[in-house]
Amino acid sequence: EGEVFKYYADGEWKTSSSGKSVPIINPTTRKTQYRVQACTQEEVNKVMELAKVAQKSWAKTPLWKRAELLHKAAAILKEHKHPIAECLVKEIAKPAKDAVSEVVRSGDLVSYCAEEGVRILGEGKFLVSDSFPGNERTKYCLTSKIVPKFREANIQRTFAAWFLKIPLGLVLAIPPFNYPVNLAVSKIAPALIAGNSLVLKPPTQGAVAALHMVYCFHLAGFPKGLISCVTGKGSEIGDFLTMHPGVNCISFTGGDTGIAISKKAGMIPLQMELGGKDACIVLEDADVDLAAANIVKGGFSYRQIFCPCFTFFLHLVNNLGNLPHNGQRCTAVKVVLVMESVADTLVEKVNAKVAKLTVGPPEDDCDITPVVTESSANFIEGLVKDAKEKGATFCQEYRREGNLIWPLLLDHVRPDMRIAWEEPFGPVLPVIRINSVEEGIHHCNASNFGLQGCVFTKDINKAILISDAMETGTVQINSAPARGPDHFPFQGIKDSGIGSQGITNSINMMTKMKSTVINLP
Numbered sequence: 094e095g096e097v098f099k100y101y102a103d104g105e106w107k108t109s110s111s112g113k114s115v116p117i118i119n120p121t122t123r124k125t126q127y128r129v130q131a132c133t134q135e136e137v138n139k140v141m142e143l144a145k146v147a148q149k150s151w152a153k154t155p156l157w158k159r160a161e162l163l164h165k166a167a168a169i170l171k172e173h174k175h176p177i178a179e180c181l182v183k184e185i186a187k188p189a190k191d192a193v194s195e196v197v198r199s200g201d202l203v204s205y206c207a208e209e210g211v212r213i214l215g216e217g218k219f220l221v222s223d224s225f226p227g228n229e230r231t232k233y234c235l236t237s238k239i240v241p242k243f244r245e246a247n248i249q250r251t252f253a254a255w256f257l258k259i260p261l262g263l264v265l266a267i268p269p270f271n272y273p274v275n276l277a278v279s280k281i282a283p284a285l286i287a288g289n290s291l292v293l294k295p296p297t298q299g300a301v302a303a304l305h306m307v308y309c310f311h312l313a314g315f316p317k318g319l320i321s322c323v324t325g326k327g328s329e330i331g332d333f334l335t336m337h338p339g340v341n342c343i344s345f346t347g348g349d350t351g352i353a354i355s356k357k358a359g360m361i362p363l364q365m366e367l368g369g370k371d372a373c374i375v376l377e378d379a380d381v382d383l384a385a386a387n388i389v390k391g392g393f394s395y396r397q398i399f400c401p402c403f404t405f406f407l408h409l410v411n412n413l414g415n416l417p418h419n420g421q422r423c424t425a426v427k428v429v430l431v432m433e434s435v436a437d438t439l440v441e442k443v444n445a446k447v448a449k450l451t452v453g454p455p456e457d458d459c460d461i462t463p464v465v466t467e468s469s470a471n472f473i474e475g476l477v478k479d480a481k482e483k484g485a486t487f488c489q490e491y492r493r494e495g496n497l498i499w500p501l502l503l504d505h506v507r508p509d510m511r512i513a514w515e516e517p518f519g520p521v522l523p524v525i526r527i528n529s530v531e532e533g534i535h536h537c538n539a540s541n542f543g544l545q546g547c548v549f550t551k552d553i554n555k556a557i558l559i560s561d562a563m564e565t566g567t568v569q570i571n572s573a574p575a576r577g578p579d580h581f582p583f584q585g586i587k588d589s590g591i592g593s594q595g596i597t598n599s600i601n602m603m604t605k606m607k608s609t610v611i612n613l614p
């Protein structure tokens with residue numbers, strides 16, 4: 094049952110020698126939709142070997158040529174948006190329109206990355222020794238990168254030997270199920286523009302969409318072996334990949350597995366985006382309508398909840414990357430901390446908007462679609478039951494059919510409830526009523542996560558003070574948390590991650606410094 098897809102190595106599509114495949118269960122039908130190869134450790138060794146060889150000549154390929162291939166891949170990716178989106182609908186139940194947006198956003202990301210790479214890898218610096226105390230002018234340090242204006246010459250200039258930033262080597266990219274295409278290209282494109290080779294291990298749910306995305310890079314004509322995509326069971330190749338001596342950098346987005354990887358990986362740069370428990374602090378002077386709209390957008394979905402005059406604006410916001418997905422986003426609003434004096438009004442407004450959310454299959458483009466797996470739905474249900482037993486107020490009736498969970502706002506949540514701290518990754522949102530700003534900040538900072546947070550107030554001074562006090566990678570003032578636009582820095586602290594992402598930061602992170610100094614006689 095389920096069409097079987099090959100993995101990608103050495104510029105070809107291959108069947109694993111294991112003779113085994115891994116099923117991908119459609120979250121809506123709960124039946125096997127596709128199958129991918131269960132690659133072996135020997136096959137992983139082979140792609141690492143090929144990637145090492147391919148990287149050497151790729152690093153010498155002129156920057157403008159690398160950029161040109163990325164632009165080509167981006168265009169092909171956009172041409173393939175519909176078949177890729179169809180996979181996203183079947184594999185992760187992403188609403189149809191959001192699935193298309195994910196692919197378009199990915200194409201834009203790849204193109205922007207190519208341009209940004211030319212900009213930041215193409216500049217140079219010339220340092221002289223006597224600008225530092227105690228030195229004569231006897232040393233010149235050329236920290237130059239490839240200069241794009243030499244494009245016509247079709248070669249790197251002689252002095253391009255003095256790289257400021259050189260590639261790390263082989264980058265291992267492990268994206269999550271919720272953005273198997275976008276969070277794959279956010280790792281692939283910076284790695285490639287910087288002159289690295291790339292091995293991709295897609296999530297099982299989303300692997301076929303990722304393979305199709307890799308097909309677009311294949312069509313663009315990247316050298317053989319430079320990009321590989323291995324699929325399979327984490328238990329067979331997970332640790333093997335992340336602990337592989339050939340890997341020079343790991344870029345991972347996902348859950349707790351990232352913490353385990355960070356403990357096992359060698360002395361290599363790690364870029365990790367893990368979970369979040371993004372808090373939304375609503376103050377007494379907040380624009381409550383704005384806060385309610387963002388809570389629904391950030392926590393569940395936003396379509397059909399704004400007045401029509403906002404439609405164009407929302408379209409832009411959508412394309413800027415804030416794609417809601419049942420709360421299945423690291424950056425979803427995961428706890429509302431509202432001042433008691435405005436709590437009733439806020440809850441009422443949020444409930445009115447929740448009532449308008451459509452619930453059903455992704456093919457119908459519903460706002461709320463099934464969560465990714467049955468075990469995920471069971472986990473969410475566990476949090477809901479715990480909150481019920483401990484006295485939370487259910488603003489809607491709890492309803493579940495298979496993996497489909499109806500949106501639920503839980504009011505009067507207290508810190509002794511699991512849902513106050515744990516990440517449901519589903520359409521279930523707790524509200525904690527607070528009596529002081531300090532109480533809200535304290536709750537936010539007591540979390541083991543520190544990805545993003547947001548604060549709603551009309552007092553910008555207060556907002557900045559709260560932002561400074563919140564221990565998170567980013568704080569959004571008067572808007573829901575979001576990673577995008579994709580060139581913005583994006584980082585988590587504590588259990589939410591290591592390093593900073595965003596196009597520029599990723600390119601820089603996937604390079605290392607190298608200087609050459611000319612010594613005068």
Ligand code: G3P
Pocket residue numbers: 271272366414415416417421422423424574575576577
């Ligand atoms: O959950 C992945 C995280 O990167 C969220 O991205 O664009 O939905 O804020 P976004």
